[in-house]
Amino acid sequence: MRCPFCQYTENRVLESRSAEAGQSVRRRRECLRCERRFTTYERIEFVPITVIKRDGDRESFDRFKLLRGIVRACEKTGISSVQLENLVDEIEAELQQRAVREVNSSEIGELVLQSLPSLSEVAYIRFASVYRKFQGIRDFVDTLNHLRSNSDSAQATDDLPLNPLENAADTSVLASSQPPTARH
Numbered sequence: 001m002r003c004p005f006c007q008y009t010e011n012r013v014l015e016s017r018s019a020e021a022g023q024s025v026r027r028r029r030e031c032l033r034c035e036r037r038f039t040t041y042e043r044i045e046f047v048p049i050t051v052i053k054r055d056g057d058r059e060s061f062d063r064f065k066l067l068r069g070i071v072r073a074c075e076k077t078g079i080s081s082v083q084l085e086n087l088v089d090e091i092e093a094e095l096q097q098r099a100v101r102e103v104n105s106s107e108i109g110e111l112v113l114q115s116l117p118s119l120s121e122v123a124y125i126r127f128a129s130v131y132r133k134f135q136g137i138r139d140f141v142d143t144l145n146h147l148r149s150n151s152d153s154a155q156a157t158d159d160l161p162l163n164p165l166e167n168a169a170d171t172s173v174l175a176s177s178q179p180p181t182a183r184h
Contacts, residue, residue, distance in 0.1 A: 001029060001040055003031035003033065003034060003038065004038050005031065005034055005036045005038070006031060006034040008032065008034065010031075010032045010033070011029045011030055011032055012029065012030055012032060013027050013028070013029055014028045014029065014030055014037070015027070016028075019041065020043075020085065020089060021086070021089065023043065023089060024041045024043040024044070025041070025042045026039060026040075026041055027039065027040045027041075046092070046096050047096070047101060048060055048061070048101065049095050049096070049102070050101060050102045050103070051102075051103055051104075051105050051108065052102055052103070052104045052105065053105050054105060054106070058102070061092075061095065061103075063088055063092055066088055066091065066092075066108065066112075067084060067085070067088045069127070069130075070084055070088065070112060070116075070123075070127070071084055073123045073126040073130070074119070074120060074123040074126075077119075077120040077122050079119050079123065083119060087112075087115055087119065091108065091112065091115070109127075109131045112127060113127065113128060113131070117147060121147060121151075124147060125140065125143060125144065125147070128143050129143075
């Protein structure tokens with residue numbers, strides 16, 4: 001293992017422990033030349049998975065690319081990096097358990113969408129809006145209604161429409177929602 005600071009190839013292992021629910025080994029090392037410490041991880045090397053993209057191109061499954069997309073959707077939601085890593089681990093394990101070595105990118109997106117509501121409904125909406133290429137507010141409303149109908153914790157507010165203009169008998173609702181005009 002090469003030292004990331006001085007590039008020397010000899011080091012000693014100070015500590016080893018299981019990480020990522022037994023899927024990897026974390027090792028704390030010390031360089032024998034510069035005496036600086038660094039951490040390495042050893043992972044199980046899985047059979048490669050090929051992802052078939054929307055345009056038909058094929059590329060190797062990249063867990064870090066998947067993690068980046070999920071992290072982007074989960075920004076400022078309070079979800080820990082450990083939870084995000086666990087989610088990616090679960091998705092990768094699901095893909096590895098399949099008999100086929102090729103998977104459509106849409107299947108990966110659906111696996112993410114199945115898991116996100118339990119972590120954050122906001123992250124679910126963000127991810128869905130990019131993944132499903134929302135074109136307008138109607139797409140958001142439809143997704144919110146779908147999410148609400150699948151929610152385990154139904155609340156009394158569920159009887160209220162997500163779109164305040166639904167069920168409006170006339171445009172008086174619109175008039176009352178307009179900001180007041182300045183009078184001189």
